[in-house]
Amino acid sequence: MRSYWPWWTGAVGLGLLPLVYWIVLRRPFGVSGLIGRLVSVGDELSVAKENAAAPTGEALDALLAAATLEEFGREAAEGPMAVAAPLPGRPLGPRLGILDAAAFVVAMGLGGLVARLWAGRTLVLGMGDSFTRSFGSGLPALSVLLAGGVLVGAGTSLAEGCSTGHGLTGSSRLQPGSLLATACFMGAAMCVSALLGWRVGL
């Protein structure tokens, strides 16, 4: 049995991922956003259908004019208004499709599997010895996992990003909100880890 890849290869890989993602796709990288798209696949497909049937050209111009008139009235719609200034820099790229998001999520699992098999370890279903020592097995362990999943999902939704979106993408761009979010969840993780180490002796 070989050892896992050196720790720094993971650091390099995680550091390169949002950078390459941005260069290639011109989009900020965040795993929770990709998973969120899979969760709301019904809405995604509905919007994709809507976009495919969207009017263009003169039909769109006529619809926009009518909607403007209806929303603001003739005086406002025909009055002199400043045209919105073009945005500086290159625009963002298009959002990934549902299948692209699904492929990424599947590839994350496959990557972990490859790393494990590469190290000469077999595939074992379960959370490992440390988890079993901490939380046991069966229903109590499942309850802990369920509660943890709910907390992660709720926290990600409230913070509008996860450890990749805030920790990798946002922090590398020195976004204040992302730096604060990362400090909070990393700090909480360290505290819980230390608590478990003290309580269970991990």
Add this chain to the structure above:
Amino acid sequence: MSETSARTCPNTATCSLFPRLGLRASLGVWTAFYCESKYEECARYKAARAGKPIPDLMLPNGKILRIGGERT
């Protein structure tokens, strides 16, 4: 340094409708009212905050432009 004001919607860079509304002066009333003022009331902004997918032609008032009539 960005030239956008503090009241400009933070999603203008990712909004697919914003550039379209900027193409014609007659549509500037949308950006003046929503994108550069009350963007918190924009249906697109609200949907983005909720993490929902946004139709390309959904107007800030929530109506979707379609051939055969708008739909809310």
